[in-house]
Every structure is written in C-alpha cells, then in structure tokens.
Amino acid sequence: MSTVLTSDMHAWARGLAQRIGRRVPPLAATRRRRLLLVHLDGVPKQLLDEAVHTRRMPFFSRLVRSGAYRLEEAFWGSPASTPCFQAGLLYGIEHPNLPAYSWFDREMGRQVRMNTPQDASDIEQRLGRTRCPRLFAEGGHTYFSLFRGGAGNRVCMSTLSSLGVLGRALSSEMEGLLAASTVSPGRYLRLLGRDSWHALCEAWCWGRALRDFRHEGGFLLSRVLLQRLGWSFAHTKALVDMVRGVPILYLVFGNYDEVAHRRGPRSELALAELERVDGYLAELYAMARTVERPYDLIFLTDHGHVESLPFEQRQGWRLEDMLLRGPSATLPESVRRGLLDGRVPGPAGASGPPEVPMVIESGNFAHVYLTRRRQPLEARELLADHRDVLARASLHPDIGMVALRRGDSAVALVKGEVYGAGEMERAPLAEEFSRRAVANYLHELPFMPTAGDLVLFGEAVRPGATVGFAWEFGSHGGLTRTETCSTVCWPGEGPVDLSGLTHCVNLHQRLSEAYLA
Structure with missing residues (x-):
C-alpha cells in the first residue's frame, strides 16, 4: 500500500473518517466484504492506457504500475451504451431490449430518452420485473446512475420523476455531508463561480465558431449542475457512506462522457476531466483503505468514444x-x-x-x-x-x-x-x-x-x-473497436477475478458471487 497511498493521504483520510464518525451513526454489518464501484462513463480504454503510461492521471497510473491493480479490457455486449450496460450490471439482464440512449419504444408507443426522468422511471419499472439477484439490495447505494437497481437511496435519473420522492431522498442524503466537506463553503462557491464563468466563455466561443448554439445552453447547465455540483456531491457522499459502512456503493462519473459528446473525446476539455477525476479517485481509495472495514475499490468503463x-x-x-x-x-x-x-x-x-x-x-x-x-x-x-x-x-x-x-x-x-x-x-x-x-x-x-x-x-x-x-x-453506441472495448480495473488481491469478461451480465454474476451475503 505504501507505493500507492502516501502517509499524507492516509493521515487525511483517517482525520476525515474520525470527523464524519462523530456526526453519523454506523450501520450494522450485512455483508462479509464491502465494495465501491466507480464507473468512468465513456472513457476509452486506449485513453486510460495512455494516462497510465504518461502519468497524466498520477494516482491511477501509480495504482496500476505498482502491480496492486490489474487493468484489462472487457466486452459488455451490444449496443455500447450506458442503459444497456447498467441493465446488465444492476439487474443481471442479458437481453434488456434497450437499443440506444434514445429510441422509439414500441411497447409504450412513444419516443423515450434516458435523460428524461419519467422515461428512465418507466424503463426502470420494466427492468425491475427480473428475478435475478440484485447487487444493491440490502442497503447498497447508487449515485447518478440511470436506474436505482434496488439500492437503498434514491439519487439516480429515475428518482427525478417525482419531486416528492426527490425531496425526501435529498433530506436524508444531507446527513454527514457538511462533516465530510474538504473545502469551506465560501471557497467552494468561489471555485464554482470561477468554473461557471469559464464554462460560459468557452460555450460562447465554441458556438460562435460553429455558428450553431443548439446544444450549448444544455451543455452549460450540465457542466455546472452535473459535472461540478453533482459529482462533488456524489464523491462526498461516498466518503460518508464508507465511514458508515454502506455495504456496496456505485458512483457514476459522467463528466468525461458529457464533454466528449460536445467537444470530442480527445479535446482539451475532455482530457482535463480525466485529470480532475484522478484526484477524487485518490481520495476515494484512501478512505476505502482507511475505514475500519476496508472496501474493495473497482474501476470500470461502459464504452469508449470516437470522434464524430x-x-x-x-x-x-x-x-x-x-x-x-x-x-x-x-x-x-x-x-x-x-x-x-x-x-x-x-x-x-x-x-x-x-x-x-x-x-x-x-x-x-x-x-x-x-x-x-x-x-x-x-x-x-x-x-x-x-x-x-x-x-x-x-x-x-x-x-x-x-x-x-x-x-x-x-x-x-x-x-x-x-x-x-x-x-x-x-x-x-x-x-x-x-x-x-x-x-x-x-x-x-x-x-x-x-x-x-x-x-x-x-x-x-x-x-x-x-x-x-x-x-x-x-x-458511442456504434461498432468500432474503440467504442466496444471497455475497461475493468480491480485489486489483484481482491476476492474476485474480473479477467475475460464477455458480457456485462458476467460482471454482475461474478460480483454477486463475491459480495452478496
């Protein structure tokens, strides 16, 4: 561990865990081992390989180059898109009938979009009919996935379809949030304001250069609400959940995917998101190894991105x-x-x-x-x-x-x-x-x-x-090698071998065998 987790990071995590522990009560242990899944949405395996080689992501590079983690390619099946992948991972469904991120649903008789909360909720109900074991039942938490997957909390796209449910969910999610904050509220607001201004200027320049602003308003909103506020919230809540002892956690980092769609997978803006998330990954790893009952931390991607x-x-x-x-x-x-x-x-x-x-x-x-x-x-x-x-x-x-x-x-x-x-x-x-x-x-x-x-x-x-x-x-969603070659990165000394995966249902099955009580 010393080659990966520095003494400063270990001390930081220990101090933060003590501070959170004084504010939130622990949960009763329900599983023998605990798991944290971090989903790097849309990041091509080739980019992660390059980040390891060039040390563009210093922590992630150190993790893999030290030999503590194995980084391999995986194939999740078709199509190469998030709804299909999450149906396999969360529910264990091999043929979920989810042909894209947006499609005309013959059963419902209308077009559906997975970034529309009611549509995500309707599809979630359809997926929920399966009798497969659910990884996130018995108290697991998911953050910013499309579907809830039986998790005990409600921070996902389908939850947004009901303001009442969302309000009750957010009130319970605030527990321990301030105790886990790593920056003061004033400094956080200043950073958010600076990032928002830079995003506004960049969107204006991009739209003017193309003479097309059709997606810039939505993209700007996404950069502020999802990429800054959303991910910061999910990351902080995961730190709290690990101290409490939530048995299994699933975090979706969608920043890279959002930027890659609008600016290209190798744009400076997209690559900057990889550098940004690396620091967060280091903090998650430090907490996962520091809490009284450590977590196995697994990284994965659902698909790659090609220039369009x-x-x-x-x-x-x-x-x-x-x-x-x-x-x-x-x-x-x-x-x-x-x-x-x-x-x-x-x-x-x-x-x-x-x-x-x-x-x-x-x-x-x-x-x-x-x-x-x-x-x-x-x-x-x-x-x-x-x-x-x-x-x-x-x-x-x-x-x-x-x-x-x-x-x-x-x-x-x-x-x-x-x-x-x-x-x-x-x-x-x-x-x-x-x-x-x-x-x-x-x-x-x-x-x-x-x-x-x-x-x-x-x-x-x-x-x-x-x-x-x-x-x-x-x-993404097409059939190029870049889009369909996904990534899984797991601890070599963990209880599960994730090599040779040929469908996302294989991932669900192996994780269920290793982590379900």
Missing part, C-alpha cells in the same frame, strides 16, 4: 431528409437476393397501411422506424414496401453498415452485399470496425424488438473517427 463528424455538417442536410425525401436510388440485385435468401418476395402492402416514419439519431448510429406497430419489419416487408429507403441507406457513402432482421436472425448490408453474423470476417468493413462487435450486434438484434426496422451505422472516415448522425463531436 456530423452527417448534417458534411452533407448539408439531416439524415432523415436524405432517407425519406432524397433522390430515388436503385437497390442492387445482390442485396435483393441476399435479403430474400431463397424466399418468395412478399406482396406490396405487407407491412400494413402507410405511416409517418421516424428517424432517431443516436450518435453515430440511428434507428429508422418505418411503422409504429409492435413488431419490427422483416427483410421481405422492407423489400415490398420500403425499397427506396433501403436503397438510399445501403448506397450512401457516409453509412458504413445497415443492420436489419431477416427471418428469425439479422444481417448486415455492407457495400452492396448481405452478410450474416458468421460471415463478418469476409465483409469489406472499414478497419475501425470491430468484426466481433458487429457479429454480436447481429445476434442481439432479434432480442431487441424495440430497435429500428433499420439500424444505420456511420462510416469510419479516418482512424478514430466516424460519421455521426446526431449533432455531436464525440459518439
């Missing part, structure tokens, strides 16, 4: 306009034959009466809904009634791949040919794509009925960059 080049900026119009109102295109005969796969063509009108289509831009992938019915369209129906849309999607140079259902399975359209999950090794995909991830996505699509009739993925236009369909400059 907006389709609208490149083409001068939105994806929806191109797909639904663009020039006529002729579908290659090879695509028609591959989608029929020896079957008889379906009759016109097979998909039912015409409906208003919907295109949900989900980053560097997009869901195209050509009907609103409960069951998605299959290849023969698409050929019979929506051949123009199919042709435009499969032939556009900024669309690298189109996924759709064929019978009981799914296939991908790549450069005028049809490929099944077992044929991806010979598909002419750009080098940036992960063939393993593409095959996994095709296996998963039949389990996601609420995904689009077509799912489009932006072409990889240069190393580390893809076309994005949303107006953002860093994306």
